[in-house]
Structures are given as structure tokens and as C-alpha cells.
Amino acid sequence: MxxxxxxxxxxxxxxxxxxxxxxxxxxxxxxxxxxxxxxxxxxxxxxxxxxxxxxxxxxxxxxxxxxxxxxxxxxxxxxxxxxxxxxxxxxxxxxxxxxxxAVPAEDADMGDDPADADVVAQIRELIETRVRPAVAGDGGDIIYRGFREGVVFLTMQGACAGCPSSTQTLKHGIEGLLKHYVPEVTEVRAA
Structure with missing residues (x-):
């Protein structure tokens, strides 16, 4: 091996x-x-x-x-x-x-407002298909925690937690992507 x-x-x-x-x-x-x-x-x-x-x-x-x-x-x-x-x-x-x-990642969600269900579904889909594979390539994972008043809360894990560039990844990479595809998103924050 x-x-x-x-x-x-x-x-x-x-x-x-x-x-x-x-x-x-x-x-x-x-x-x-x-x-x-x-x-x-x-x-x-x-x-x-x-x-x-x-x-x-x-x-x-x-x-x-x-x-x-x-x-x-x-x-x-x-x-x-x-x-x-x-x-x-x-x-x-x-x-x-x-x-x-293992504790499923969804167990730690913040309890999204049911009125935001369509927006949350779009955010989760983008995270699953675009963000998570890229973050896994760097040796980590990203966990969705919630969406409140335009703010998406995410947790970085593995190599991405504590990485010097994690703030840049959240702010310039993930936030830009989510804002582009989901206009209701105004900000991404670490949770």
C-alpha cells in the first residue's frame, strides 16, 4: 500500500x-x-x-x-x-x-426561517456542488449552519479550520459565489 x-x-x-x-x-x-x-x-x-x-x-x-x-x-x-x-x-x-x-452536520443548524426555504435550498445546493468539492480538495470541509437576514453562517473544518487563508476563502470566494447566484445573500460569516 x-x-x-x-x-x-x-x-x-x-x-x-x-x-x-x-x-x-x-x-x-x-x-x-x-x-x-x-x-x-x-x-x-x-x-x-x-x-x-x-x-x-x-x-x-x-x-x-x-x-x-x-x-x-x-x-x-x-x-x-x-x-x-x-x-x-x-x-x-x-x-x-x-x-x-458521527454527528450529522444538519444537527448543528441554527434553525432557518421556513419563509427562507427556497433561498436556503439554493445556498445548500451551491455549497454541496461548488464549494464542498473545492474545500475537500484542500483537505477540509465546510458545513452550512444557517441563514439569517441575508447572512450565511458556515463552519470550516479540517485543513480549512484555522488556515491563514480561510477568511479570504469565506469572504472573497464563497461569499462572492453565493451573492452572485443568490441575490438574497449579503454576507458570509464563520460560525
Missing amino acids: FIETETTPNPATLKFLPGRQVMPSGTREFTDPDAAEVSPLASALFSLGDVTGVFFGSDFVSVSVAPGVQWADLKPQVVAILLDHFVSGAPLFTGGDAGDI
């Missing part, structure tokens, strides 16, 4: 591609060792000590490290853990499949 790596716009995060499916559906982010206890793979990565975040995408794992950590030192250790996990066929989660453990 060969695991490819890709850089991301976030210098603290690398994207690892095992050449097979990681998550059967959805995504999952771990921001601390306690949250990672439900995943043997995420726990093993956090056990390296310098890991500050693990993100599972459909066919990749993004790993974020603490400031000042050199990827040249840590990358071989991360690859070894990933190889061990995928070659052994170990489960990604303990106690059931990912659907039993």
Missing part, C-alpha cells in the same frame, strides 16, 4: 490519501484527544503528541500539528500509523459504524 501526501493551504496541515475510502459518507473532525477516543486511528495520531487535529474525508485524512512542528520529523510517523491502520483492516470507529458515532 502507498499513501500519498498533499500540502494544503494551511501550513500546519497535510492531507494523506490512502488510495481507498476513509469515510463511507460525511466527514468527521477531531480537535482533541478526548474526542478522538471513538476512533482508534484518530487516537493513534493524537498519541504522537504534536497532533492538534485529525479530519476524515471521503478518501483522505488531514492531520494538523502544533505551531513550530516540522512536518519532516512527523510525517513518517503519521504515514506509519495510517499504513498500519489501513493494512490491518481495523475499524475507523469503535462501537459501531461512522453513522452511529
Whole structure:
């Protein structure tokens, strides 16, 4: 088995591609060792000590490290853990499949006004078809949180969370796209 790596716009995060499916559906982010206890793979990565975040995408794992950590030192250790996990066929989660453990992104919505249903549907469609694939290419994900009074609330995950260019991505990329196709959108904010 060969695991490819890709850089991301976030210098603290690398994207690892095992050449097979990681998550059967959805995504999952771990921001601390306690949250990672439900995943043997995420726990093993956090056990390296310098890991500050693990993100599972459909066919990749993004790993974020603490400031000042050199990827040249840590990358071989991360690859070894990933190889061990995928070659052994170990489960990604303990106690059931990912659907039993992962919290669906919709559960965190802000409760959109039913009067905005058509606008929200347009926003969600654009995020799903245009934004999410681009963000996944950078090792992350974007989660819709709500729409209120012209403002779209989104959460960046994985490599995109904490990325120096995430504000630019939200403000100039996603906001511009949504404003262009959905005139009711006046602003995009991080949630």
C-alpha cells in the first residue's frame, strides 16, 4: 500500500490519501484527544503528541500539528500509523459504524426561517456542488449552519479550520459565489 501526501493551504496541515475510502459518507473532525477516543486511528495520531487535529474525508485524512512542528520529523510517523491502520483492516470507529458515532452536520443548524426555504435550498445546493468539492480538495470541509437576514453562517473544518487563508476563502470566494447566484445573500460569516 502507498499513501500519498498533499500540502494544503494551511501550513500546519497535510492531507494523506490512502488510495481507498476513509469515510463511507460525511466527514468527521477531531480537535482533541478526548474526542478522538471513538476512533482508534484518530487516537493513534493524537498519541504522537504534536497532533492538534485529525479530519476524515471521503478518501483522505488531514492531520494538523502544533505551531513550530516540522512536518519532516512527523510525517513518517503519521504515514506509519495510517499504513498500519489501513493494512490491518481495523475499524475507523469503535462501537459501531461512522453513522452511529458521527454527528450529522444538519444537527448543528441554527434553525432557518421556513419563509427562507427556497433561498436556503439554493445556498445548500451551491455549497454541496461548488464549494464542498473545492474545500475537500484542500483537505477540509465546510458545513452550512444557517441563514439569517441575508447572512450565511458556515463552519470550516479540517485543513480549512484555522488556515491563514480561510477568511479570504469565506469572504472573497464563497461569499462572492453565493451573492452572485443568490441575490438574497449579503454576507458570509464563520460560525
